[in-house]
Amino acid sequence: MKLDQILSQQKAQENIYKILSVLYHAPEESILESELLDNLIESAEFISEKLGNMAQDIKTEFVSTENFQDLKVDHSKLFVGPFELLAPPYGSVYLEKEGTVMGDSTMNVINTYKELGLDRSDDFKEPHDHIIAELEFLYYLTFNSIKETGNENYKEALEYLEAHQNFLAKHLAAWVSDFAAKIKEHANTELYKKLAELTESFIKDEVDDILEQSISKVQELIND
Amino acid sequence: MKLSRRDFLKVSAATTGGLAVAGLTGCRDDEPELDSLAEAEEIVAEEDGWYPSTCQGCTTWCAIEVKVVDGRAVNVRGNPNNQAHRGSVCTRCQLALLQVYDPDRVTRPMKRTNPNKGKDEDPEFVEISWDEAIEEITDKIVELRERGETYKSAVFRGRYTALNSILYGNFPTLIGTPNNISHSAICAESEKMGPYYTESYWGYNDCDMPNTKYLLLWGGDILASNRQVPHANKVFGDVIDNATIAQVDPRYSATAAKSDEWLPVIPQEDDALALAMAHVILTKGLWYKEFVGDFTDGQNRFVAGEEVDEDSFDENYTNGVVKWWNLALKDATPEWAEDKAGVAAEQIERVATEFAEAAPHAISWVCPGPTMNPRGSYTSMAIHALNGLVGSSDNKGGVLQDAGVPTQGFPDFDDYLDDELREAGQKQVIDQRGYKDMAALNQATSGGGVVTANVAQAVLDEDPYDLELVLSYWNNFNFSCGDTAKWDKALEKIDMLVHMGTHAAEMSYFADIVLPVPHHMFERWGYINSKANQYMYSTLNQPVIEPVWDVKTEETEVVWMIAEKLAEKGYPEMLDYYKTYEDPETGAAPTNGKEFTFYATRIATEPMWNPDKYEHGTEFDGWEDFVDVGVWNADKYDNFKELWGNYGTDTGLFEFYSETLKRGLQEHADRHNISIDEALEANNYLAKGEEAFVPHYEESYRVGDADEYPLMFVDHKSRFNREGRSANSYIGYYDVKDGDPGDERNKDVVKINPEDANELGISTGDQVRISSPTGEIECEAKVWEGVRPGTVAKSFGQGHWAYGRVASEEFGEKPRGGNNNTILPDEYDRLSGSTARHGGHRVKVEKI
């Protein structure tokens, strides 16, 4: 595969990560005024037809929502509380034996962020292994692997790609299916079911291939 | 967790702009858009351990270390590498931990929406991003520029690091204003008048305590407050063995309790005491001949009441001892002083005698207490001149200057100014310094010094003009200057007040924009120089933890952001200039505020850490070494007597008769076409003729009618004050307040002698009102033997109405305790420009 194709795939992946992370925030009507959902569709279609359709479904659900309050309530019940969360959006809940927050897996997330020079932002009051933060971290890694490749810093690009692979295997990919299952089980709105479907499908079915292809390409360039 | 609408659209825009999925080449100049994550602050503490930084809870400026565990600052100690304090810290350093983790810190920028300003007006703060805040400030700068009124802006400085030479130093000039107003004149400028006009030292002397035989302290409660607290505490147990200690203070202070002699002087009469001591030393022939010289025939002609022929005395390293005698000392007998100062003649005589017998290892230590009063400049001279008489100036066991710190200046900025800015920068400073009645003779220059507190009156009178934009940092002038109500009014008048601090303070209540800043001990880069124990040192401020909140370093990052914004608006000069702050090792130009801060720190300190530029003191291998050690020490200052004859005064001598002061006064008089006598009168001094050039007695000047306000007020500093900033401490302040002699736990008390209390029918625990012509406060009474009858004493620090939940009874509404500055007058020692907070201004105390 040519380099520009590889990079375009990564760019689509970058967009999806970022937009998914936005979509796990509390829903706001302003989303419809933005081009966010169209961008999601375009990026998803670039990766596969199946993914494109899922993205299209999400937009359809958003557009057909009559009362945003329903979405907000559903979002709260699933992810925010104050009562028991129906689909806790934290990795540790799925990865720790005790099912608690701030366990070893969270510490590992914190340290991985730190190694890459990142930390939770002051405005973000959730644990580091929240789905929003993990998606955004993967977005950040993709962003930088594209950037370094473009600057012909292939070794650095490779480091980002490998970090991406490791983080995914240890964290998000390890819990996204359980998380998606809970959403599908408990969500009252179609939107969140579709969002869960897209998230899981993207992470489990697509990203590995993109990473493999990118890594072999960059290794090729390093050896040149 | 809620993403605001604005942030949401920002995200959308970014993902739109960068979409172009197909045909991507990888070259990109955009930045990642992060919401839940942020690029981590670069901090020094990568793993658990002790990391050096600097405590600036008072002006001792200790080199300290912070213990960091899991990214949290958990403990503090003195930096053992510092030769001045040798691992010791006072309790203020612990309180810094309470400050950085104070629950009431400002977490993000805020903007006032209520246009009405006042103590009773809720500012109605709303959210504003850093970018928007900087935009508003810059708009104002540009507006003033376009109107040709750039001088109507000002920077007010409070606590600072040496990087203040950016925000406070060159930034005002670069925006075209002469107005950089430091807090110095509410601190201790009058204290410097003595050392300066006798030995040309504009600073606070170091003292060789370990080798002294007599320690005569004037007001300075050195075990509790400025300027060498840990060092003083560390050595005092031995000083008690090695020296006689005498404390002059109307209040029984922490140090008085550890002294041999206590001289409970009547406030503002310290000059009488000091002059009488000089009288005793001369009449008893106890002056230090090696330094001062002697009568040509060895016969002592200093006899009370008798003039002495100047030609009969051959002086060595001093100037005008006989003139001083004839003009101010010959009648200043201990009996004369007893009447004035309220201390027994025999004690005056004994202290003077023993002090002089210890010569030259005798310290007469001038501090703010006796000098920060309306006529304190000459008191400072009289006290410091005693060191001249006993030859302890620049001598072992005596009073010392310092070795200096090799620092490197920042690049020159003149090329980045135009004539308009240059001219505006030369205008009269807002504080009226140099006015006929405000000589502010810093270093013999008319108007050479700051008159901090007078900005309020100047703003109210719009004389010399009004202020439209003020950037104010780490200060709280409507709490810390006398006549707080006047300051409230003045702050109301400022069109755009930007207050930058860790807490929402009283001053924030009048601000248009409030910007949260890092704590200097834990969250930022910087450095500062200080001295004690004969060691000058320079200590780094380091970011040892990630900032708790969304803060930016005011001295540098905020400046950088303004420069960037100005460049966007068509004024690139400032940014161009700041880009010349290239990293000394890599040569890289700063591209953001953080790099700017870091490079500035490295530039300024380079002569200390770069072996190629080594001058003196500690040798480092390089920057990393400096960062690990945290403090540079000068070589020990023990080249005694080198200043003798080379003092830098106009005569080069230690001036009892100050030619240097004469020149300064003459310059000020000439500027206003008046005589020196008239100039002194305008500045509220009584001296006539030659008397003006020697330390002499001045009648006390106190605000308030003695009949209506029968008691004299003694303001003093608490050993728990991190300046005015620790009153919101959850532990370590109120729960130990009885560590200030006479004070009580969990209370703010005014201490009153039983004699006065009986007369007024006041008992311990009574709620009382203290009133003065300036204002009134309420607190509790404490009947106590440690205050002089006729005076009442109260610690500064409490009485905050807006400094957090612990410091206020009800935040924004009701203070906890009373603020001394609410009753202290807006009054000055006009020769130095200092706020006259001491001197026994008059009050009355009533039970309520």
Next chain:
Amino acid sequence: MAKYGMVVDLQSCSGCSSCITACKREHSVPADKYWCDSEIKYEGKFPMVKLEYLSTRCNHCDDAPCAEVCPTGAMFKADNGLVKYERDDCISCRQCVNACPYEEVSFNEEDPHSFWDDNTAVIDGFTGTPQETADQVGANPAYAGEGTPVREEGLVEKCTFCAHRVPDKDPICVNICPCDALVFGDLDDPNSEVSQLLDRYDAKVRIQKGETGDRRNADTGPNVYYIREYCNLDKATAK
């Protein structure tokens, strides 16, 4: 086995109260409780006033009344001279509180750290809250949490002589003292600094709260000694 004790050099002490705050920070002692405390006395009339500031704490007595009255053995005399307590065995009977003649045992009537549970801001939305700050910091922000990190309601507590630091490090009050006025060590070791100081100077101990005197007059056998004078002031005049 060592027998730990402390010597307070009153001449060096400046009454700065650093020890109290350091102790509170080390052991998370609430604002209104004191494991390390002071007894402050003024004597005389103006101007001849004498101050004595005694830095006080549990005396880790030889015959500790607190341990003697403890019905469960939760409070006990350890082999190294320390009077220790096992929180798990404490039944909150408070007999030790009443038995201590120095009033150095305290009882937490309330949750000691409720201050940090508050989630109100003084300026809503723009200043922090105690709870938010605690979350941000990841622990009780005012405290080092190195000694006894979490204080509990309904327990008796007192100075441990920083058993968690000893013998590698001095107790925190000794460590922080800027005056080098507090000396800690093994009273049974004739070469220790504490022993040497006690050889060199006459010492007094606390007999009970508010009273000091010769150790022979103290029934409890206290192990915190006071040497030299706090206040040497002997000349002061006023007219």
